[in-house]
Amino acid sequence: MRLLLVEDDAMIGEAIRAGLKREGFTVDWVHDAEAADPVLRTEPFELVLLDLGLPGSDGLKLLKVLRARGLAVPVLIITARDAVSDRVQGLDAGADDYLIKPFDLDELAARIRALLRRKAGRPAPTIEYLGVVLDPATHRVTRAGTEIALSPREFALLQLLLERPGVILSRAQIEERLYGWGEEVESNAVEVHIHGLRRKLGAQFILTVRGVGYRVRPAP
């Protein structure tokens, strides 16, 4: 899950990035609105964490520009502005949630998961497909009650495939959604993780569409 963090404070940004990484998110981080805009045009982020008090152009302005452009990505505002009017303004400008500093990392992660769940149109906090249950909050995958141990990348890849079961994802799309900036991607990294998942979930759980990409086996 790749998230874009727009935050000018180095310490807060660093802590959010490290903390969310532990939660299995890949966080790319820009320091101001001017840098966020072009990145959001070109790269597929699942969610944006937006600070409002940015140097230069304000976060709220960026949000309005994005929404005006029709960008549907969920936006979670994280800010020190706690007045009711600020919250109303933020939500009305197109934010999906509003979190006031200081906040807890756990709460931030939970709200991110909730937003992603809503985005995917899933009512339940867990994803269930063909007997495989994936819990984004605890990072556990079980089948028929038995836990299946996955690496963080394997987990993220599985979640990606299970979010929209019928959709075929190309290798490039998977790489884009899994890896953040500055992360070294081995040329066969996706194949390696697919191989790992097949080994743990059964060879037929993930199908290869030759020349196109991967998808999970359709439900019978």
Next chain:
Amino acid sequence: MSSLRARLLGWLLAGVVFIGAAGGWIVYRNALSEADAFFDYHLRQTALILRDQPVEYLLAPQLAPADAAYDFVVQVWSLDGVRVYLSRPHAVLPQVTTLGFATVATSEGRWRVFGVQALTKVIQVAQPMSVRQQRAAQLALQTLKPFALLLPVLALLIWLAVGHALEPLQRLTALVMARRVDALDSLPDTRLPDEVQPLVSALNDLLARLRAALERERAFMADAAHELRTPLTALHLQMGMLARASGDLERAAAMETLSAGVQRAIRLVEQMLALARQEPRAEAQRVAVRLDDVAREIVAELVPLADAGRIDLGVSAAQPASVYADPDALRTLLRNLVDNAVRYTPAGGRVDVSVEELAGETRGARLTVSDDGPGIPAAERARVFDRFYRRAGTSPPGSGLGLSIVSTIAEGHGARITLADGSSGKGLSVTVTFPPGTPLPA
């Protein structure tokens, strides 16, 4: 007696009584002199009438009753000095016989006498002076009596009039007393007597200044609370990371970032305190301070910081120059300027501090801190003095208070700050010009 009303009443009544007494005295004196003239005339008339009467008449005296009331005493003396007639016995009588008017002292007070010579007798009519005095006193008292009776009415009138005149003050008092602590809007100053107007004006002036001070304080509090959130959020998140850290290496790294976060929060609070201390306050202790000495002192203090960032920090010129200043505030000003320059100049850069004495006898001084760092674009120079203003993309992030503190101190000392490009056309040069100001003790 601190009540204006009672005091006014006391003074006014005392004045009225004094005037009354003086008036009474004057009436008495006038009445006395009138009585003198009247009775003298009477004495003389009585004597002259008796002189022209036959002697036999004298032996059977027919004095008018009025004369008795006036306490006239008639004596007739033979030429050889024997009293042949006395109209009324009196304990003490003037014995002397003189012709014409005389005032004679006896053991029972003074008498007024008039003597006239008939053919073979000397006729003397006498009257005690006390009769005249009593009459005059009676007259004076009669004049004063209605006045004395009216005195309480006058007191009541004064009391009411003063009370009425003081009513605006009472209204003002009630108004001020009914105020809430934070109600600092001006008092109404219409319909006020001229004597109360300046007081209300002065009060309103004070209220306005209080309001401004409170407003500043509130703004500062709001800013401070907001600004404290950032480092506290960082701390909170860093704590969370520490709690989740597994393994010694990760824990050590988390500890390190946490400690950096604490350092930052401490610095912010310190800067806030420094600013709060410099906020407009009563004339701090101003003494003659050698600006060049302070510059050397602060540069020496910050050399370790400069070394850590591989910055060449030094004093490029230091003329002996004294300014009239609060030494602690001056140190804070210099420390902030040099600290800023050192922090924002990249490694290998150079920071120069210089002190010049301004020409003439003015004893003004100019302090310059210049660096060859990234500088501040001219368009942004006015804003950097705002509280908590941080420039976009600066690293490391500061408290946003340093230049605010500097400008507050400079303002307090009447000094002027100008920002310009650094000496080499690159970087920033901050100049603080201290005015000639108060002459220094030699």
